[in-house]
Amino acid sequence: MSPLKSFASLLRFVQFLKVNLKEKNFSSSSHKTQKEKHLKEQTFQRKKETNTMGDELDDWGLSAEQLDLLEKDAIRQISARNSSSHHANSSPLPNRAASYPNSPSNPTSHQSRIDRAGPCSPSQFRQPDITRNNGERPNVRVRLFPHSSGVIAASFPYNQVLVDAFRKIPKATWNRQERLWTFPLSSLQAAEEVLSSISSAQIEVNKFEPLVQRALIAASSVKDLRDLYDRMPSHIESKLLPFQREGVRFALHHGGRALIADEMGLGKTLQAIAIAACLNDTWPVLVISPSSLRLHWASAIQQWLNIPLSDILVVMPQSGGSNRLGFRLVYSNS
Numbered sequence: 001m002s003p004l005k006s007f008a009s010l011l012r013f014v015q016f017l018k019v020n021l022k023e024k025n026f027s028s029s030s031h032k033t034q035k036e037k038h039l040k041e042q043t044f045q046r047k048k049e050t051n052t053m054g055d056e057l058d059d060w061g062l063s064a065e066q067l068d069l070l071e072k073d074a075i076r077q078i079s080a081r082n083s084s085s086h087h088a089n090s091s092p093l094p095n096r097a098a099s100y101p102n103s104p105s106n107p108t109s110h111q112s113r114i115d116r117a118g119p120c121s122p123s124q125f126r127q128p129d130i131t132r133n134n135g136e137r138p139n140v141r142v143r144l145f146p147h148s149s150g151v152i153a154a155s156f157p158y159n160q161v162l163v164d165a166f167r168k169i170p171k172a173t174w175n176r177q178e179r180l181w182t183f184p185l186s187s188l189q190a191a192e193e194v195l196s197s198i199s200s201a202q203i204e205v206n207k208f209e210p211l212v213q214r215a216l217i218a219a220s221s222v223k224d225l226r227d228l229y230d231r232m233p234s235h236i237e238s239k240l241l242p243f244q245r246e247g248v249r250f251a252l253h254h255g256g257r258a259l260i261a262d263e264m265g266l267g268k269t270l271q272a273i274a275i276a277a278c279l280n281d282t283w284p285v286l287v288i289s290p291s292s293l294r295l296h297w298a299s300a301i302q303q304w305l306n307i308p309l310s311d312i313l314v315v316m317p318q319s320g321g322s323n324r325l326g327f328r329l330v331y332s333n334s
Contacts, residue, residue, distance in 0.1 A: 154181040222255030
Protein backbone atom coordinates (compact mmCIF):
# COMPACT_ATOMS: atom_id res chain seq x y z
CA MET A 1 0.00 0.00 0.00
CA SER A 2 1.34 3.48 -0.83
CA PRO A 3 2.08 6.01 1.95
CA LEU A 4 -0.80 8.21 0.88
CA LYS A 5 -3.27 5.33 1.06
CA SER A 6 -1.95 4.36 4.47
CA PHE A 7 -2.66 7.81 5.89
CA ALA A 8 -6.02 7.86 4.13
CA SER A 9 -6.90 4.56 5.78
CA LEU A 10 -5.80 5.94 9.14
CA LEU A 11 -8.00 8.99 8.59
CA ARG A 12 -11.03 6.84 7.77
CA PHE A 13 -10.38 4.68 10.82
CA VAL A 14 -10.10 7.74 13.13
CA GLN A 15 -13.31 9.12 11.68
CA PHE A 16 -14.93 5.75 12.31
CA LEU A 17 -13.78 5.84 15.94
CA LYS A 18 -15.19 9.34 16.36
CA VAL A 19 -18.56 8.30 14.96
CA ASN A 20 -18.61 5.19 17.14
CA LEU A 21 -17.72 7.26 20.21
CA LYS A 22 -20.51 9.68 19.43
CA GLU A 23 -22.87 6.74 19.02
CA LYS A 24 -21.96 5.42 22.48
CA ASN A 25 -22.53 8.79 24.09
CA PHE A 26 -25.73 9.34 22.12
CA SER A 27 -27.22 5.89 22.79
CA SER A 28 -27.59 6.65 26.49
CA SER A 29 -30.67 8.70 25.65
CA SER A 30 -34.01 6.92 26.09
CA HIS A 31 -35.42 8.15 22.79
CA LYS A 32 -34.41 6.79 19.39
CA THR A 33 -34.20 9.85 17.19
CA GLN A 34 -33.63 10.12 13.49
CA LYS A 35 -30.12 11.39 14.17
CA GLU A 36 -29.27 8.20 16.06
CA LYS A 37 -30.41 6.09 13.13
CA HIS A 38 -28.30 8.19 10.80
CA LEU A 39 -25.28 7.71 13.03
CA LYS A 40 -25.84 3.96 13.05
CA GLU A 41 -25.96 3.91 9.28
CA GLN A 42 -22.73 5.87 9.12
CA THR A 43 -21.17 3.50 11.64
CA PHE A 44 -22.15 0.48 9.58
CA GLN A 45 -20.74 2.03 6.42
CA ARG A 46 -17.49 2.97 8.16
CA LYS A 47 -17.19 -0.51 9.60
CA LYS A 48 -17.49 -2.05 6.16
CA GLU A 49 -14.78 0.26 4.81
CA THR A 50 -12.34 -0.41 7.63
CA ASN A 51 -13.00 -4.20 7.66
CA THR A 52 -11.62 -5.64 10.87
CA MET A 53 -10.05 -2.48 12.25
CA GLY A 54 -13.14 -1.89 14.34
CA ASP A 55 -12.28 -4.88 16.47
CA GLU A 56 -9.41 -2.89 18.00
CA LEU A 57 -11.64 -0.11 19.27
CA ASP A 58 -11.74 -1.36 22.86
CA ASP A 59 -7.93 -1.34 23.00
CA TRP A 60 -7.67 2.34 22.10
CA GLY A 61 -9.70 3.89 24.92
CA LEU A 62 -9.41 7.38 23.37
CA SER A 63 -11.49 10.44 24.16
CA ALA A 64 -13.13 12.65 21.55
CA GLU A 65 -10.40 15.28 21.97
CA GLN A 66 -7.69 12.70 21.39
CA LEU A 67 -9.46 11.39 18.29
CA ASP A 68 -9.64 14.95 16.97
CA LEU A 69 -5.88 15.22 17.38
CA LEU A 70 -5.35 11.97 15.51
CA GLU A 71 -7.64 13.09 12.71
CA LYS A 72 -5.82 16.43 12.37
CA ASP A 73 -2.50 14.60 12.37
CA ALA A 74 -3.64 12.26 9.60
CA ILE A 75 -4.93 15.18 7.52
CA ARG A 76 -1.63 16.97 8.00
CA GLN A 77 0.30 13.91 6.92
CA ILE A 78 -1.86 13.51 3.81
CA SER A 79 -1.36 17.19 2.91
CA ALA A 80 2.38 16.85 3.38
CA ARG A 81 2.45 13.74 1.16
CA ASN A 82 0.49 15.53 -1.55
CA SER A 83 2.84 18.51 -1.52
CA SER A 84 5.86 16.27 -1.92
CA SER A 85 4.35 13.64 -4.23
CA HIS A 86 7.16 14.03 -6.74
CA HIS A 87 9.46 12.55 -4.08
CA ALA A 88 7.19 9.62 -3.33
CA ASN A 89 9.22 7.05 -5.22
CA SER A 90 12.39 7.82 -3.28
CA SER A 91 10.72 8.27 0.12
CA PRO A 92 10.74 5.29 2.50
CA LEU A 93 7.42 3.65 3.24
CA PRO A 94 6.01 4.42 6.67
CA ASN A 95 5.91 1.69 9.25
CA ARG A 96 2.39 0.28 9.32
CA ALA A 97 2.82 -0.66 12.99
CA ALA A 98 3.68 2.94 13.84
CA SER A 99 0.29 4.04 12.48
CA TYR A 100 -1.49 2.11 15.19
CA PRO A 101 0.18 2.90 18.50
CA ASN A 102 -1.60 0.27 20.61
CA SER A 103 -1.37 -2.63 18.17
CA PRO A 104 0.37 -5.75 19.54
CA SER A 105 3.37 -5.18 17.28
CA ASN A 106 3.88 -1.67 18.62
CA PRO A 107 3.29 -1.22 22.36
CA THR A 108 4.11 2.50 22.26
CA SER A 109 1.68 4.56 24.33
CA HIS A 110 -1.06 6.14 22.23
CA GLN A 111 -0.85 9.28 24.36
CA SER A 112 2.70 9.99 23.17
CA ARG A 113 1.51 9.50 19.58
CA ILE A 114 -1.35 11.93 20.06
CA ASP A 115 0.67 14.59 21.82
CA ARG A 116 3.34 14.37 19.10
CA ALA A 117 5.93 14.66 21.80
CA GLY A 118 9.52 14.29 20.67
CA PRO A 119 11.75 11.71 22.31
CA CYS A 120 13.39 12.86 25.51
CA SER A 121 16.97 11.82 26.04
CA PRO A 122 18.46 11.64 29.55
CA SER A 123 21.29 13.81 28.28
CA GLN A 124 18.83 16.70 28.02
CA PHE A 125 18.43 16.64 31.78
CA ARG A 126 22.06 15.98 32.70
CA GLN A 127 23.61 18.73 34.67
CA PRO A 128 25.92 20.91 32.58
CA ASP A 129 28.99 20.13 34.69
CA ILE A 130 28.95 16.43 33.74
CA THR A 131 30.03 15.34 30.26
CA ARG A 132 30.75 12.00 28.68
CA ASN A 133 33.71 10.89 26.58
CA ASN A 134 32.41 8.26 24.16
CA GLY A 135 31.17 6.04 26.97
CA GLU A 136 34.38 6.42 28.95
CA ARG A 137 34.84 8.01 32.36
CA PRO A 138 32.60 11.03 32.95
CA ASN A 139 34.07 14.50 33.21
CA VAL A 140 32.98 16.26 36.38
CA ARG A 141 33.76 19.91 37.09
CA VAL A 142 34.30 21.03 40.67
CA ARG A 143 34.11 24.74 41.39
CA LEU A 144 36.05 26.02 44.40
CA PHE A 145 35.38 29.52 45.72
CA PRO A 146 35.80 31.50 48.96
CA HIS A 147 32.77 31.30 51.22
CA SER A 148 31.45 34.28 53.18
CA SER A 149 32.15 32.40 56.41
CA GLY A 150 35.89 32.44 55.65
CA VAL A 151 36.23 28.84 54.46
CA ILE A 152 36.51 27.26 51.02
CA ALA A 153 33.30 26.08 49.37
CA ALA A 154 32.98 23.43 46.67
CA SER A 155 30.09 23.12 44.25
CA PHE A 156 29.58 20.22 41.85
CA PRO A 157 26.75 18.10 40.41
CA TYR A 158 25.89 15.07 42.46
CA ASN A 159 28.41 12.28 42.04
CA GLN A 160 28.78 9.55 44.64
CA VAL A 161 32.49 9.18 43.92
CA LEU A 162 33.03 12.87 44.66
CA VAL A 163 30.91 12.71 47.79
CA ASP A 164 33.05 9.86 49.11
CA ALA A 165 36.18 11.81 48.22
CA PHE A 166 35.09 14.95 50.08
CA ARG A 167 34.45 12.86 53.18
CA LYS A 168 38.17 12.12 53.19
CA ILE A 169 39.14 15.82 53.17
CA PRO A 170 40.15 16.97 56.67
CA LYS A 171 37.45 19.04 58.40
CA ALA A 172 35.20 18.99 55.32
CA THR A 173 31.50 19.38 56.15
CA TRP A 174 28.28 19.35 54.14
CA ASN A 175 26.30 22.60 54.25
CA ARG A 176 22.75 21.29 53.90
CA GLN A 177 21.15 24.73 53.62
CA GLU A 178 23.35 25.96 50.77
CA ARG A 179 24.02 22.45 49.40
CA LEU A 180 27.78 22.97 49.40
CA TRP A 181 30.82 21.19 50.76
CA THR A 182 33.05 23.45 52.83
CA PHE A 183 36.47 23.02 54.38
CA PRO A 184 39.08 25.34 55.91
CA LEU A 185 41.82 26.87 53.84
CA SER A 186 44.33 24.66 55.63
CA SER A 187 42.72 21.65 53.93
CA LEU A 188 42.94 23.09 50.42
CA GLN A 189 46.09 21.22 49.47
CA ALA A 190 44.70 17.97 50.87
CA ALA A 191 41.49 18.53 48.91
CA GLU A 192 43.39 18.96 45.65
CA GLU A 193 45.35 15.78 46.33
CA VAL A 194 42.20 13.77 47.10
CA LEU A 195 40.42 14.99 43.99
CA SER A 196 43.43 14.30 41.75
CA SER A 197 43.61 10.72 43.03
CA ILE A 198 40.13 9.80 41.75
CA SER A 199 40.47 7.27 38.93
CA SER A 200 36.84 6.38 38.17
CA ALA A 201 36.08 9.86 36.82
CA GLN A 202 37.94 12.73 35.23
CA ILE A 203 37.76 15.55 37.75
CA GLU A 204 38.33 19.12 36.58
CA VAL A 205 39.03 21.49 39.47
CA ASN A 206 39.21 25.23 38.91
CA LYS A 207 42.17 25.91 41.15
CA PHE A 208 42.74 29.35 42.62
CA GLU A 209 45.21 31.67 40.97
CA PRO A 210 48.42 32.18 42.96
CA LEU A 211 47.45 35.77 43.80
CA VAL A 212 44.09 34.61 45.14
CA GLN A 213 45.74 31.87 47.17
CA ARG A 214 48.14 34.37 48.76
CA ALA A 215 45.23 36.66 49.59
CA LEU A 216 43.29 33.79 51.14
CA ILE A 217 46.30 32.71 53.18
CA ALA A 218 46.82 36.26 54.41
CA ALA A 219 43.14 36.56 55.30
CA SER A 220 43.15 33.26 57.16
CA SER A 221 46.22 34.22 59.17
CA VAL A 222 44.58 37.25 60.78
CA LYS A 223 43.40 36.92 64.34
CA ASP A 224 39.74 36.49 65.17
CA LEU A 225 38.82 39.61 67.14
CA ARG A 226 35.15 38.95 67.82
CA ASP A 227 35.83 38.90 71.56
CA LEU A 228 36.47 42.66 71.28
CA TYR A 229 32.83 43.31 70.36
CA ASP A 230 31.99 44.07 74.00
CA ARG A 231 34.36 47.03 73.92
CA MET A 232 31.89 48.93 71.80
CA PRO A 233 30.27 51.79 73.76
CA SER A 234 26.73 50.90 74.78
CA HIS A 235 25.27 54.10 73.28
CA ILE A 236 26.59 52.98 69.87
CA GLU A 237 25.65 49.32 70.17
CA SER A 238 22.08 50.23 71.13
CA LYS A 239 21.67 52.28 67.94
CA LEU A 240 22.84 49.51 65.61
CA LEU A 241 20.31 47.49 63.70
CA PRO A 242 20.70 43.69 63.62
CA PHE A 243 22.34 43.67 60.19
CA GLN A 244 24.78 46.35 61.34
CA ARG A 245 25.74 44.32 64.40
CA GLU A 246 26.34 41.36 62.14
CA GLY A 247 28.52 43.53 59.91
CA VAL A 248 30.64 44.60 62.89
CA ARG A 249 31.07 40.98 64.02
CA PHE A 250 32.01 39.95 60.49
CA ALA A 251 34.75 42.60 60.33
CA LEU A 252 36.09 41.62 63.75
CA HIS A 253 36.03 37.94 62.77
CA HIS A 254 38.39 38.82 59.90
CA GLY A 255 40.75 40.89 62.03
CA GLY A 256 39.09 44.16 61.07
CA ARG A 257 39.83 43.59 57.36
CA ALA A 258 36.47 43.80 55.63
CA LEU A 259 34.60 45.57 52.87
CA ILE A 260 31.17 46.86 53.91
CA ALA A 261 29.19 46.93 50.68
CA ASP A 262 25.75 47.93 51.96
CA GLU A 263 23.58 50.22 49.87
CA MET A 264 23.68 53.98 50.34
CA GLY A 265 21.87 55.15 53.44
CA LEU A 266 22.13 51.88 55.40
CA GLY A 267 24.65 53.13 57.93
CA LYS A 268 28.09 52.11 56.68
CA THR A 269 29.68 55.08 58.44
CA LEU A 270 28.25 54.06 61.81
CA GLN A 271 29.39 50.46 61.31
CA ALA A 272 32.92 51.63 60.54
CA ILE A 273 32.96 53.86 63.64
CA ALA A 274 31.69 50.95 65.73
CA ILE A 275 34.49 48.71 64.43
CA ALA A 276 37.05 51.42 65.20
CA ALA A 277 35.65 51.73 68.71
CA CYS A 278 36.23 48.01 69.28
CA LEU A 279 39.84 48.38 68.11
CA ASN A 280 40.73 51.48 70.12
CA ASP A 281 43.95 49.85 71.33
CA THR A 282 45.33 50.11 67.78
CA TRP A 283 44.53 53.78 67.24
CA PRO A 284 45.16 56.27 65.60
CA VAL A 285 42.63 55.68 62.81
CA LEU A 286 43.11 56.99 59.28
CA VAL A 287 39.92 57.72 57.34
CA ILE A 288 40.27 58.21 53.58
CA SER A 289 37.18 59.70 51.97
CA PRO A 290 36.13 61.95 49.09
CA SER A 291 37.02 65.57 49.75
CA SER A 292 33.35 66.54 50.06
CA LEU A 293 32.90 64.08 52.96
CA ARG A 294 35.92 64.97 55.06
CA LEU A 295 34.04 67.19 57.48
CA HIS A 296 31.10 64.80 57.52
CA TRP A 297 33.34 62.00 58.76
CA ALA A 298 34.98 64.26 61.31
CA SER A 299 31.58 65.32 62.66
CA ALA A 300 30.33 61.71 62.85
CA ILE A 301 33.45 60.57 64.71
CA GLN A 302 33.16 63.44 67.21
CA GLN A 303 29.43 62.80 67.71
CA TRP A 304 29.57 59.02 68.27
CA LEU A 305 32.94 58.66 70.02
CA ASN A 306 32.90 61.98 71.91
CA ILE A 307 36.50 62.75 70.95
CA PRO A 308 37.82 66.27 71.60
CA LEU A 309 37.89 68.44 68.51
CA SER A 310 41.60 69.01 68.88
CA ASP A 311 42.23 65.26 68.50
CA ILE A 312 40.49 65.09 65.11
CA LEU A 313 42.77 66.17 62.29
CA VAL A 314 41.25 67.02 58.92
CA VAL A 315 43.64 67.22 55.96
CA MET A 316 42.76 70.17 53.73
CA PRO A 317 44.27 71.45 50.48
CA GLN A 318 46.90 74.19 50.62
CA SER A 319 44.39 76.76 49.46
CA GLY A 320 42.57 76.38 52.77
CA GLY A 321 38.94 75.66 53.50
CA SER A 322 36.14 76.22 55.94
CA ASN A 323 36.65 75.21 59.57
CA ARG A 324 33.43 76.41 61.12
CA LEU A 325 33.13 73.26 63.26
CA GLY A 326 36.47 73.89 64.98
CA PHE A 327 38.39 70.80 63.89
CA ARG A 328 42.16 70.81 63.79
CA LEU A 329 43.20 71.38 60.19
CA VAL A 330 46.31 70.03 58.54
CA TYR A 331 47.22 71.43 55.11
CA SER A 332 48.68 69.28 52.39
CA ASN A 333 51.38 70.36 49.96
CA SER A 334 49.40 69.45 46.83
